[in-house]
Amino acid sequence: MASGQNNNSNTLLVPQANAGLNQLKYEVAQELGIAIPQDGYQGNMTTKENGSIGGYITRHLVQIAEQQLAGK
Structure with a gap:
């Protein structure tokens, strides 16, 4: 891949949501007892730690969407 190219397909549809998702990541990690380095790297x-955080966030976001669709 040529330098300077970004092949990241994980673009946010609502860029303003980035701060909220980042905050959610730290909250979930704390709930699971996983320490994320202060620099955010x-x-x-481990893959297990990152997967646990991502899976929990996904479940949480799906739950929120289901509640909104149900009118709650």
């Missing part, structure tokens, strides 16, 4: 964390 998760490259030294």
Whole structure:
């Protein structure tokens, strides 16, 4: 890949949501007892730790969407 190219397909549809998602990541990690480094770099964390955080966030977001669709 040529330098300067970004092949990241994980673009946010609502860029303003980035801060909220980042905050949610830290809250979930704290609930699960996982320490995210202060610099935010998760490259030294295990796949299991990162997967647990991502899975919990996904379940939480799906739950919120289901509640909104149900009119609650």
